[in-house]
Amino acid sequence: MNAHTKSDAAHSAFADTAEEAIALQEAQGDLMTSDKATEQAMQNTLLTPRFYTTDFAEMDALDVTPVRKDWDDLIAEMKSDPNKGHFKKTDEWNADWEGMEPKLKAEFIDFLISSCTAEFSGCVLYKEMKRRGSNTDITTLFQLMARDEARHAGFINDALREAGIRVNLGFLTQQKKYTYFRPKFIYYATYLSEKIGYARYITIFRHLEQHPDKQFHPIFGWFREWCNDEFRHGEAFALLIKTEPKLTETSMNKLWIKFFLTAVYSTMWVRDHQRPLFHEALGVDVTWYGQEVFRKTSEGTKQIFPFTLDIDHPRWRPNLDRMEAASRQIAAAKERGGLCGFISRVSGMAKAAIAFVSVFTIPAIQHVVPESTRMEPTY
Numbered sequence: 001m002n003a004h005t006k007s008d009a010a011h012s013a014f015a016d017t018a019e020e021a022i023a024l025q026e027a028q029g030d031l032m033t034s035d036k037a038t039e040q041a042m043q044n045t046l047l048t049p050r051f052y053t054t055d056f057a058e059m060d061a062l063d064v065t066p067v068r069k070d071w072d073d074l075i076a077e078m079k080s081d082p083n084k085g086h087f088k089k090t091d092e093w094n095a096d097w098e099g100m101e102p103k104l105k106a107e108f109i110d111f112l113i114s115s116c117t118a119e120f121s122g123c124v125l126y127k128e129m130k131r132r133g134s135n136t137d138i139t140t141l142f143q144l145m146a147r148d149e150a151r152h153a154g155f156i157n158d159a160l161r162e163a164g165i166r167v168n169l170g171f172l173t174q175q176k177k178y179t180y181f182r183p184k185f186i187y188y189a190t191y192l193s194e195k196i197g198y199a200r201y202i203t204i205f206r207h208l209e210q211h212p213d214k215q216f217h218p219i220f221g222w223f224r225e226w227c228n229d230e231f232r233h234g235e236a237f238a239l240l241i242k243t244e245p246k247l248t249e250t251s252m253n254k255l256w257i258k259f260f261l262t263a264v265y266s267t268m269w270v271r272d273h274q275r276p277l278f279h280e281a282l283g284v285d286v287t288w289y290g291q292e293v294f295r296k297t298s299e300g301t302k303q304i305f306p307f308t309l310d311i312d313h314p315r316w317r318p319n320l321d322r323m324e325a326a327s328r329q330i331a332a333a334k335e336r337g338g339l340c341g342f343i344s345r346v347s348g349m350a351k352a353a354i355a356f357v358s359v360f361t362i363p364a365i366q367h368v369v370p371e372s373t374r375m376e377p378t379y
């Protein structure tokens with residue numbers, strides 16, 4: 001059944017739970033499937049979005065009492081559901097897939113599939129936490145976040161469907177490999193991905209506000225409200241981290257935070273540089289964009305992390321570029337295969353590792369963490 005023939009209430013944009021949103025998306029998919037899109041979403045490499053599982057009992061035992069006031073305010077805001085109905089096409093939707101240059105179209109589809117998988121990855125993790133938990137504070141939050149991510153993934157799937165493509169969300173849930181992360185690693189990684197997601201969406205949105213002629217697809221017009229959802233999710237994780245001071249205070253955990261910051265930033269850099277036409281079409285210099293997103297993300301993470309990465313250090317950008325070159329070498333070597341391919345692949349991995357260590361060992365910029373984590377979106 002097609003989305004346009006259904007009433008508004010029967011669209012994932014209006015769903016109150018993740019389960020409902022997914023079911024509505026699945027119900028639309030009968031006419032078209034795309035094995036290739038789902039196959040891409042199934043990939044588990046260093047650069048593709050993964051699905052996570054964790055020790056749900058440990059997460060369920062979190063006690064939000066130390067941040068109760070901020071917590072209740074945030075949950076109330078999420079319950080009020082300011083974006084209900086937002087993630088649905090309107091009359092302003094004017095996608096022109098036919099008019100899109102084929103190579104740009106390929107990169108854009110790659111971007112949408114990767115974004116859809118990342119959104120849905122959040123959804124499955126949050127939904128599972130909601131299902132397994134018994135702590136009402138925790139299950140309420142995770143249910144609300146799963147709802148948002150299901151709508152986001154559903155909306156991207158709506159956009160892809162017009163190009164004859166669909167990521168099979170039900171299939172992914174059952175068949176994609178899940179990576180186990182200890183809860184504290186989930187907090188660091190998920191907090192960062194929510195904050196960086198906010199920075200990415202708002203940077204593109206603000207750029208297109210200045211250059212409306214560059215908006216080559218209508219989905220970018222939905223990014224402002226979208227990034228506010230991600231902002232709230234990031235706030236929630238900041239509060240969760242705040243409940244356990246040792247998560248940001250012990251030397252070992254500080255090293256882990258630095259590791260996750262470095263890994264998340266460099267992965268984004270490498271991945272974005274693989275889509276030159278996409279960024280060119282937006283009129284965005286990909287290097288400027290990367291640094292701008294890091295700057296906004298670092299500004300945000302000051303709410304909870306006691307340091308930020310020095311992204312203006314002379315070793316920073318050259319080594320990110322080395323990682324990017326190494327990742328291209330690894331991909332080409334994989335393609336080539338055989339002994340030569342193997343040797344080239346190993347050498348590419350060594351180059352990437354050396355560059356990573358060089359970035360990781362740049363001294364961080366220390367600062368004092370504020371008493372309250374609460375922030376307002378400022379960009």
Ligand SMILES: [Fe+2]
Nearest residue numbers: 119148149152
């Ligand atoms: Fe999202």
Ligand SMILES: [Fe+2]
Nearest residue numbers: 122194230233
């Ligand atoms: Fe999110």
